[in-house]
Amino acid sequence: MRDMKRVAVVGSGFGALSTIRELRKRDGDVEITMIAPRAELIYLPSLIWIPTGLRKPEDLRVDLSRFLLANRVKHVAARVTGLESGGRLVRIDNGDSMENDGLVIASGGRFIKRLPGIEHTIALCEGIDAAERIHVRLNTMQGGTLAFGFGPNPHEPQAVRGGPVFELLFGIDAYLRQQGRRNQFTLVFFNGSEQPGARLGERAVKKLLDAMHRREIKTYLGHKPVRFEPGKVVTEREEIDADLILFMPGMTGPEWAENSGLTLSPGGMIKADQHTLVEGTERVYVVGDSGSFPGPDWMPKQAHMADLQAAAAAQNLLNDFAGKPASATFKTELICIVDMLGKGVLVYRSPTRTLVTPPSRLLHAAKRLFEKQYLSRYRNPKPLPQRAH
Structure with a gap:
């Protein structure tokens, strides 16, 4: 036996x-x-x-x-x-x-790819190939409009990936400023909700939208995208011209x-x-x-x-x-550092409390340190101690 x-x-x-x-x-x-x-x-x-x-x-x-x-x-x-x-x-x-x-x-x-024309967008979280495509496009563009957005799974509120889109948006904004090219680009953020990223909590959403305003990032909120076209995001209300569309669909x-x-x-x-x-x-x-x-x-x-x-x-x-x-x-708890390339904002949420910190260089460094420590357990593994069950 x-x-x-x-x-x-x-x-x-x-x-x-x-x-x-x-x-x-x-x-x-x-x-x-x-x-x-x-x-x-x-x-x-x-x-x-x-x-x-x-x-x-x-x-x-x-x-x-x-x-x-x-x-x-x-x-x-x-x-x-x-x-x-x-x-x-x-x-x-x-x-x-x-x-x-x-x-x-x-x-x-897996991502829900039902919106017409979604092939004209790039979803960062599809993997390294997608991230590299964004890198190449970003560094060959002389200017233009970059559109960032994410969508839901309408039947599964948890199945959304908004955090990486916020990080990509703020990171690219900072990157273009470092290069002295930010004035050659228009950055826009679009979302079907008036409160995008609501899972992070009301305080976090307000801080993120305020940060977009300070960085002159245009926002189009409250109207769902209905399709994408080459060089265009079409929502329920308007059309948004875009030379590069970075969109994260909902998940299933x-x-x-x-x-x-x-x-x-x-x-x-x-x-x-x-x-x-x-x-x-x-x-x-x-x-x-x-x-x-x-x-x-x-x-x-x-x-x-x-x-x-x-x-x-x-x-x-x-x-x-x-x-x-x-x-x-x-x-159930949410812990994330919303990275802005040189700084980061810590967002914590549990059933009993919510915490949102001001942007800090230390939090950007902490995110990089956590990556190093997390990966070391797989790059340099040691047999795990065992205990009786």
């Missing part, structure tokens, strides 16, 4: 790697397999710095081979195409199916989830309970961007939340293996 439990972790991003770390800290024997196209982490929070040259692509790519070896994790280089048997079989794109005793889905979400769940048999939210995300257990399943958990979780509508889609959810998922899965009830939950 086989005693060793097999855990499959889908993905190689923040939620997946934190799940692996948390599992291995708690159990030295569980067999862990990571299913992802590449054994590579892309440090998405620093994509904002590629367009302005503060980071190069190689700075943000991390080969995970050493981390996986140090923690005795098998890597299957494949994409997931679906599930069978309630999640006990994971179908992959070579036609095979992988068995597991427990499954953690941390594959991330992975495409394969639609026919997986898993319970999905109205917005297409994988629906989980407060323990990160996928509704209606046994030992199938979800963490990070692909999940829909109970909690306030401002719950962020960010690496910090994925880390918190991963700790809960790992503990509850091991509890299940041991015949114990799920007990671990995760706290």
Whole structure:
């Protein structure tokens, strides 16, 4: 009889790697397999710095081979195409199916690309290639109008990526000023809401809009974009001329989830309970961007939340293996530094308090230091200490 439990972790991003770390800290024997196209982490929070040259692509790519070896994790280089048997079989794109005793889905979400003409925009968070395209365009333009915006998932308030757009906007503004070229460009920000970035809290939104005003960034608020054309953003009310459109659509769940048999939210995300257990399943958990979780509508889609959810998922899965009830939950909090290239603003939100700091050079330095420390655990891994569960 086989005693060793097999855990499959889908993905190689923040939620997946934190799940692996948390599992291995708690159990030295569980067999862990990571299913992802590449054994590579892309440090998405620093994509904002590629367009302005503060980071190069190689700075943000991390080969995970050493981390996986140090923690005795098998890597299957494949994409997931679906599930069978309630999640006990994971179908992959070579036609095979992988068995597991427990499954953690941390594959991330995908952008909703339904607006007509969206191919005329660039979405920074699609990855390094997108960030490099922005860098090239920015440094070959002699002037013009740069339009920045983001959209929602109308059925999933949590599934929006506004923070990186604010950072890209302020970062490019600062970059052009450093180059002495800002007067050659018009910067505009457009959003269908009167309060863009409301998840950050009312105080943060006011500070961000005030900062745009001080930097002479035009705003077009309260009217949704209905389509994009070459050189133009068309909203419900007006047309905005733009030589470069940087737009972040809302997010939904992975495409394969639609026919997986898993319970999905109205917005297409994988629906989980407060323990990160996928509704209606046994030992199938979800963490990070692909999940829909109970909690306030401002719950962020960010690496910090994925880390918190991963700790809960790992503990509850091991509890299940041991015949114990799920007990671990995760706290909801938003922590981010909205970077402005040379300065940063700290935004913190929990169910009981909100904090927004003035811009500070120290916070920009802190964001860079956090990146270095976070990546060192994967670039220079050490076997994790284990504790009984």
